Amino acid sequence: xxxxxxxxxxxxxxxxxxxxxxxxxxxxxxxxxxxxxxxxxxxxxxxxxxxxxxxxxxxxxxxxxxxxxxxxxxxxxxxxxxxxxxxxxxxxxxxxxxxxxxxxxxxxxxxxxxxxxxxxxxxxxxxxxxxxxxxxxxxxxxxxxxxxxxxxxxxxxxxxxxxxxxxxxxxxxxxxxxxxxxxxxxxxxxxxxxxxxxxxxxxxxxxxxxxxxxxxxxxxxxxxxxxxxxxxxxxxxxxxxxxxxxxxxxxxxxxxxxxxxxxxxxxxxxxxxxxxxxxxxxxxxxxxxxxxxxxxxxxxxxxxxxxxxxxxxxxxxxxxxxxxxxxxxxxxxxxxxxxxxxxxxxxxxxxxxxxxxxxxxxxxxxxxxxxxxxxxxxxxxxxxxxxxxxxxxxxxxxxxxxxxxxxxxxxxxxxxxxxxxxxxxxxxxxxxxxxxxxxxxxxxxxxxxxxxxxxxxxxxxxxxxxxxxxxxxxxxxxxxxxxxxxxxxxxxxxxxxxxxxxxxxxxxxxxxxxxxxxxxxxxxxxxxxxxxxxxxxxxxxxxxxxxxxxxxxxxxxxxx
Amino acid sequence: xxxxxxxxxxxxxxxxxxxxxxxxxxxxxxxxxxxxxxxxxxxxxxxxxxxxxxxxxxxxxxxxxxxxxxxxxxxxxxxxxxxxxxxxxxxxxxxxxxxxxxxxxxxxxxxxxxxxxxxxxxxxxxxxxxxxxxxxxxxxxxxxxxxxxxxxxxxxxxxxxxxxxxxxxxxxxxxxxxxxxxxxxxxxxxxxxxxxxxxxxxxxxxxxxxxxxxxxxxxxxxxxxxxxxxxxxxxxxxxxxxxxxxxxxxxxxxxxxxxxxxxxxxxxxxxxxxxxxxxxxxxxxxxxxxxxxxxxxxxxxxxxxxxxxxxxxxxxxxxxxxxxxxxxxxxxxxxxxxxxxxxxxxxxxxxxxxxxxxxxxxxxxxxxxxxx
Numbered sequence: 001x002x003x004x005x006x007x008x009x010x011x012x013x014x015x016x017x018x019x020x021x022x023x024x025x026x027x028x029x030x031x032x033x034x035x036x037x038x039x040x041x042x043x044x045x046x047x048x049x050x051x052x053x054x055x056x057x058x059x060x061x062x063x064x065x066x067x068x069x070x071x072x073x074x075x076x077x078x079x080x081x082x083x084x085x086x087x088x089x090x091x092x093x094x095x096x097x098x099x100x101x102x103x104x105x106x107x108x109x110x111x112x113x114x115x116x117x118x119x120x121x122x123x124x125x126x127x128x129x130x131x132x133x134x135x136x137x138x139x140x141x142x143x144x145x146x147x148x149x150x151x152x153x154x155x156x157x158x159x160x161x162x163x164x165x166x167x168x169x170x171x172x173x174x175x176x177x178x179x180x181x182x183x184x185x186x187x188x189x190x191x192x193x194x195x196x197x198x199x200x201x202x203x204x205x206x207x208x209x210x211x212x213x214x215x216x217x218x219x220x221x222x223x224x225x226x227x228x229x230x231x232x233x234x235x236x237x238x239x240x241x242x243x244x245x246x247x248x249x250x251x252x253x254x255x256x257x258x259x260x261x262x263x264x265x266x267x268x269x270x271x272x273x274x275x276x277x278x279x280x281x282x283x284x285x286x287x288x289x290x291x292x293x294x295x296x297x298x299x300x301x302x303x304x305x306x307x308x309x310x311x312x313x314x315x316x317x318x319x320x321x322x323x324x325x326x327x328x329x330x331x332x333x334x335x336x337x338x339x340x341x342x343x344x345x346x347x348x349x350x351x352x353x354x355x356x357x358x359x360x361x362x363x364x365x366x367x368x369x370x371x372x373x374x375x376x377x378x379x380x381x382x383x384x385x386x387x388x389x390x391x392x393x394x395x396x397x398x399x400x401x402x403x404x405x406x407x408x409x410x411x412x413x414x415x416x417x418x419x420x421x422x423x424x425x426x427x428x429x430x431x432x433x434x435x436x437x438x439x440x441x442x443x444x445x446x447x448x449x450x451x452x453x454x455x456x457x458x459x460x461x462x463x464x465x466x467x468x469x470x471x472x473x474x475x476x477x478x479x480x481x482x483x484x485x486x487x488x489x490x491x492x493x494x495x496x497x498x499x500x501x502x503x504x505x506x507x508x509x510x511x512x513x514x515x516x517x518x519x520x521x522x523x524x525x526x527x528x529x530x531x532x533x534x535x536x537x538x539x540x541x542x543x544x545x546x547x548x549x550x551x552x553x554x555x556x557x558x559x560x
Numbered sequence: 561x562x563x564x565x566x567x568x569x570x571x572x573x574x575x576x577x578x579x580x581x582x583x584x585x586x587x588x589x590x591x592x593x594x595x596x597x598x599x600x601x602x603x604x605x606x607x608x609x610x611x612x613x614x615x616x617x618x619x620x621x622x623x624x625x626x627x628x629x630x631x632x633x634x635x636x637x638x639x640x641x642x643x644x645x646x647x648x649x650x651x652x653x654x655x656x657x658x659x660x661x662x663x664x665x666x667x668x669x670x671x672x673x674x675x676x677x678x679x680x681x682x683x684x685x686x687x688x689x690x691x692x693x694x695x696x697x698x699x700x701x702x703x704x705x706x707x708x709x710x711x712x713x714x715x716x717x718x719x720x721x722x723x724x725x726x727x728x729x730x731x732x733x734x735x736x737x738x739x740x741x742x743x744x745x746x747x748x749x750x751x752x753x754x755x756x757x758x759x760x761x762x763x764x765x766x767x768x769x770x771x772x773x774x775x776x777x778x779x780x781x782x783x784x785x786x787x788x789x790x791x792x793x794x795x796x797x798x799x800x801x802x803x804x805x806x807x808x809x810x811x812x813x814x815x816x817x818x819x820x821x822x823x824x825x826x827x828x829x830x831x832x833x834x835x836x837x838x839x840x841x842x843x844x845x846x847x848x849x850x851x852x853x854x855x856x857x858x859x860x861x862x863x864x865x866x867x868x869x870x871x872x873x874x875x876x877x878x879x880x881x882x883x884x885x886x887x888x889x890x891x892x893x894x895x896x897x898x899x900x901x902x903x904x905x906x907x908x909x910x911x912x913x914x915x916x917x918x919x920x921x922x923x924x925x926x927x928x929x930x931x932x
Contacts (some may be wrong), residue, residue, distance in 0.1 A: 057766055060889075066677035071644075073633035074675075074892075161642060167635035234677035250676030250683070251888065252762065264811045275761055277878045278888075279738075282760050285745055291759040291766070412891065442625035442893035449634040450626055475635070483634050 054270035056541065056554060059283040059292040063254050063276045066234035067245070069209055070163025078208070078465065079296065079551040083256060084241045085211030086263075088118040088132050088151070088190075089202070091467065093545050097318055106545040110467035111374055113206055117146060117240055117263070118190075121205070127197030127504065128173075132205065134188045139261050140214035141237060141244040151190040153215035155182040157228045165209045171470055172200035173501065196502045200470050207466045208549045214238040218286065239331060242267050242555035250316055252276055267555050280414065284536070287312060293538045293559070294552070299414045303534050304359040311539050316361050317546045319533030320370040320463040323408060323419060325526035326448070330487040332456035333406050339397040341523035345383035347390035347430045350528055353422050356532045357415060365527035367516045368473055375469035375512035380520030390430045402431030409436065409459040410444035416459045419528070423459075449483050458485065461531070467548045469512040470500050477519055488524050577931035594921065601917055605910045610662070616760040616899055617658050625893035631674045648895075665903065671896030675888060684882060688904065689776030690763055691874070691881030695866040696806035697798065699859060706810045707855070710817025710910035711844055714825060723812065732811025741804040741876035748800060758796040761878045765793045804872065809862060816858050820851030853920050860916040864909040 062076035082368050092112035096105045104295035112443050118132040141529040158165045159177045169175035172194065174182075179195035194201050204210065209468045213233065221232035237245050242264065253275045258267040262513070275292065277283045287295040288309045298306070307314040325344065327335040334340045350364045363371065366378030394400065407423075409416040410481050420436045427434050434457070439447065464472035475481050479489040503511045520527070533550050544557040628644035629636055645651050649660060664671065670680035713725045741760075748757045763778045764770055771782040771790040779798055782791035824830060824847035833843050871883030878884075882901060889897035 040688060055767060059761070065675045068677075070676070071631055072677070073635070162637050162640040164633050164635050164640070166637045166640060170637075186729070248881075249686075250673075250678060251687075251885055253766075274768060275766060276880075276886065277761055278875045279878070281742055282745070282876055282878060285750060286759055286761060289753075289759065291761070440625070441891045442630050443623065444635070446625040446629055446893070449636070451638075452628050454624070482636065482638065 015319070017302065017307055050337070054559070054560060056269045056272045056294070057292040058272065058274045058294040058296065059277040059286050060274050061253065061276070061278055061283075063248070063250055063274060063282070065250070067237040067239075068163075068233040069165055069211060070158065070231065070466065071230070071234060072159050073075055073164045075297070076276075078549045080254070080256075081208050081211070081241045082241075082547045082551045082553045083272065083555070084237060084245065085239045086241045087116050087206055087208060087210040088134070088212065089113050089121060089205040090116040091206050091548065096315070096546060099315055099317075103313070103315075103539075104542045105315060106543075107372075107543065108467070108547050110130070110203075110206075110372065110548065111131045113202060116206070118205075118210060121202065123197075123202065124191075125193075127201070128194050130192045130201050130205070131185065131188045132192075134190060134539060135263050136188055137261075138240050138263060140217065140240050141223055141259070142214050142217040143215050144216040146212065146214070146240055147187050148190040148549055149185040149210050152182045152184050152225070153218070154211075154213045155192070157213070161228055161230070167475060168200075168204050168209055168466060168471075171466075171474055171501065172204040173198045174201070183265070185308050196469070197504060199505055199508050200466075200468060200500055200501070203468050204466065208547070209465070211239060211241070214240070242553065243272060244526065246271070262555065264555055268552055268558050272554050287536055287538065290538065293541050295536045298534070298536055300358050300361070300531070303536060306536050312536060313477075313539050314534055316537050317374050317533045317535075318362075318370075318530075319457075319546070319550065320465075320548060321461055321531050321533060321550075322365050322368070322370060322463065322466065323415075323459075323528045323531055324365060324456040324460045325528065326460050326485045327524075327526060328453060328455055328457060328485070328487055329489075331453060334397070334399065334403060334405075335457070335486075337397045338522055339393040340399065340403065341526065342383070342388040343397070344391040344427065344432070344526045345390075345523045346386045346393065347381065347432065348423065348526060348528055349385045350383075350428050351385070353419065354529045354531075357418055357422060358529060361534060362529055362531040365530045366520070368469075368476065368519050368525060369465065369469045369512070369516055370472065371471060371530060373464070373467045373469060375509055377513040377516045379513070380517035380522070383523070383527065387426075387429050394430060394432070399431075402433065404433040404435070405456040406435040406437045407457040407459050408439050408444060408447060408455045409438055410441045412441035412444070413461050415531075416461060419461075420459050423528075436482065453487060460485070464548055469508070469515070473497060473515050473519065474500060477515075477524060486524050488522075490518075490522065490524075493518050493522075572690070578645075591638065593925075594918075597921060601914045604890060605914060608910050609903070611791075613662065613665070613903055614658065616902040616906075617661065618654075620895050620898055621654060623893065627674065627893045627895050630893040661899065670808055670900035670903065672725055673889070673894050673896045673897040673900075675892055675897060680896050683885060684900055684904050686776065687882045688878060688879060689912050690778070691867065691870060691883060693777035694798065694801055694873075694879065694881065695805065695863065695870055698802045698809060699863060699866070701802065701806050702809035702813055702862075703859060705806070706813025707817050707848070709810075710814045710847055711821055713814075713818055713841070714821050715844070725818070729811045729815040729818070732808055733815075735808060736872070737804060737808055737870070738872040738876050741801065741805050741873050744800050744804055745876070756796050757799060758793065760800060760876065762880055763794055763797050764790060765797075768793055797877075801873050801879060804873050804876075805866070812858060812862075814854065816855055817848075817851060820846045820854050825850075825852040849923075853923055856916055856919060860912050863912055864905075867908060869904045 028518065060076065060079065062074065064072060064077045064080055065074050066072040090108050091108040092114040093106040094109040095101050096107040099105045104424060117138060119135045120133045122131050124131055134146055134148060158169055166175055173196040174180035174192050174194040176195065181193045183191040183193060185191055216240050218229045218233060220228040242259055243260045244259050245254060246257040247255040253273060256272040258270050260266045277286065280298050280302055283295040284298060285291045286305055288306065303314050306312055327341055329335045354362055366381035367376055369376045394403065407420060409420050424434045424436060447453060448458055474497045475479060475483055476485060477488060477493060478484060479494050496511060496518065500511050500515060541560045542558050542560055546551055547555045607740055627648060628641045628650065632640050649657055668681055673680050673683055676683055703751065709725060713722060716722060745760045748754050749760060758765065768790060770778060771787040772785045774781045774784050779791065779794035782794050830843055830847060833846060871887050874881045874884040886901040889901065
């Protein structure tokens with residue numbers, strides 16, 4: 001009875017509630033105070049594990065989409081492919097041009113081919129047969145030894161699938177199964193039989209696209225409907241590179257583990273973690289704070305700002321990127337007139353753009369072939385900024401009252417927007433109104449590289465991934481090429497380009513000079529700037545190499 | 561007097577319960593109305609989902625981007641493109657593609673993402689808990705702050721506080737999420753470098769092993785598996801992205817709560833309650849209850865929006881949730897991934913609104929009375 005009355009008494013209930021609340025508060029505070037040291041300790045353990053010395057941490061815009069070179073060719077795929085897969089031949093390396101040698105940074109040098117998975121090579125049959133002698137004892141991540149069977153299977157697979165590597169096979173005269181073949185001479189000797197001799201026959205073997213697949217493992221995963229294990233290889237690497245994949249979470253991160261049996265010696269950095277950080281501003285922050293060791297694909301503006309941050313270096317490589325305008329000759333009739341194209345070239349303030357947008361890093365684009373590639377010839381460039389001449393040419397072409405066209409670009413390449421605005425402003429001075437047409441990446445690349453080419457002009461920052469003048473010119477300017485982005489049809493140029501495919505080494509310099517001069521004089525592209533490639537990196541990372549795929553190899557790198 | 565007051569309260573405010581306790585027929589009707597209502601809403605959800613899928617399917621086919629070319633890159637040969645198009649079924653008539661998609665989707669096969677080379681269903685189920693964890697936490701905190709402040713501010717006479725709250729309510733709704741995120745990173749992580757603030761990358765420290773997967777939400781999994789270091793790491797990673805969303809979300813909740821409670825407090829029944837001598841706390845709780853349906857609707861809207869709308873926060877903090885996945889899919893013409901995401905977001909939105917309608921029907925049974 002008494003207890004009931006106490007329960008119903010509001011004063012007593014309130015007092016009880018208050019004392020219960022006080023008790024709970026006091027208990028929580030006591031527990032928190034007792035646990036705080038251990039909690040903080042636990043937290044510090046969590047933090048400490050993130051920066052162990054044998055781990056290189058890279059912040060990248062994208063992880064790979066997969067591991068099949070025929071179908072996974074995004075920037076993320078290419079950037080990291082050189083650590084995972086090694087071709088039969090490779091390019092020699094040299095101290096990076098313009099970088100303090102104390103920093104021990106290297107770049108590939110396409111003037112000299114070096115052994116890769118193959119230890120030696122030779123040409124036979126009047127330069128139509130390339131014989132490659134594979135190294136013995138190379139073991140894949142699945143434990144199988146590399147043999148000529150793997151090379152034959154990998155190359156036949158390209159013939160069958162006609163995937164992304166096909167272009168290289170065609171350019172090198174072994175793309176057509178009717179006129180070319182791949183041969184196992186003995187367990188470790190492989191031969192490519194091309195339809196014609198070409199400088200590309202040997203050079204193409206050094207492309208990162210030409211990595212070999214462990215066919216013993218891959219064949220275990222073929223099915224009747226998938227005779228080349230496409231579905232399996234997309235998600236399962238089968239390689240002989242300096243690093244193997246330890247853990248892969250697409251869209252988040254990929255962890256590479258050092259291949260202790262790598263032919264170049266075991267890498268000193270045990271693990272490399274590529275973490276996807278889509279926002280470039282966040283990549284900058286992480287690098288500044290030492291949370292990552294490398295930040296890739298920052299904007300020129302961010303690179304300019306971060307170079308003064310303590311313990312951070314911004315390294316410039318001459319690289320192979322070129323920035324230019326593609327005037328689509330079928331998309332906008334006035335572009336068929338050479339005077340209109342040349343007028344735009346003269347109205348382009350290249351040096352000012354280089355200074356303001358690219359912080360002065362790079363050079364004026366003087367050729368469609370990057371200056372680091374063999375057979376580069378910039379003598380065809382004659383478009384120093386001259387708006388008066390540009391106006392004169394426009395008037396001669398019947399456009400004295402001006403011209404209006406649209407230029408598409410994509411935000412996937414951040415500097416294109418600011419580049420477009422700078423060009424837009426410059427062209428207004430000669431009465432040309434260039435409207436900017438921003439498109440999502442897929443739509444932009446579909447228009448540029450697809451069969452329809454629905455655009456009047458395009459702003460582009462592109463690279464020829466194989467360091468060779470054949471690759472840098474034939475694919476973009478041959479009239480029937482799928483990626484003849486300017487849709488140029490020039491019979492004389494076509495003839496030269498076809499001749500370049502079968503040019504012997506001693507004739508190549510002359511042919512390529514002619515080709516480059518022709519392309520520049522005709523202003524088939526409106527040249528702007530060769531911005532090179534820059535990377536922001538902590539100063540404790542040394543002995544790494546820039547590669548032509550605009551990625552870095554960490555096989556010999558050290559963390560100091 | 562006290563007895564009489566209590567009697568009035570029971571009849572006026574809990575009339576439904578009092579009436580129900582004395583009338584089984586009402587309860588029966590109420591239950592059957594509710595069941596009918598929920599059943600009908602579930603039935604409507606099926607054509608809604610098919611409609612959403614169909615529209616998404618059609619719109620994606622109109623995009624000026626060929627997935628085959630996106631997969632093969634610039635060096636694709638015409639034969640290669642034709643082969644990939646055939647593999648993806650893109651060379652088949654539209655109706656056939658849609659039929660195939662729907663029939664596969666029913667069995668849980670949403671196709672394969674070319675960006676990740678993995679089944680879309682697997683991608684979504686792995687990423688979804690990360691997004692869900694973030695937005696549920698942000699919404700719960702926002703609701704707590706928004707409701708508490710919204711009610712308190714109504715009766716607060718301090719003009720400075722009132723002005724501050726009004727100003728905040730206005731500004732918060734207009735702030736871009738990514739900007740708030742970047743500012744918070746700069747302030748707390750870079751400038752102040754506070755202990756416990758993790759780098760803005762992912763849900764757990766780089767290199768730290770993830771806890772045993774139970775729900776997929778790392779913080780919850782770390783807690784359930786008693787993994788202290790992982791739990792602390794996930795909490796510290798949750799801090800800034802959650803705070804970013806909270807700063808944005810509290811604004812509209814606060815504004816709406818304040819407006820609704822103010823409106824409710826001016827109602828006749830509140831005057832009546834006050835006239836009966838009810839405590840101010842009780843009066844406010846009644847006013848808040850009246851405001852709940854509109855606040856719940858706003859919360860549900862925010863939840864649906866955040867499923868895809870938190871993408872900017874996910875991007876700034878490299879969160880790895882479904883929003884980030886969807887945007888990358890759109891940028892790269894990854895059709896299967898976009899379709900899968902829209903289907904998931906559509907299904908969840910339908911479920912959330914269904915749950916909202918049911919809750920609202922419980923709060924106000926007239927909504928479930930289909931005949932009335």
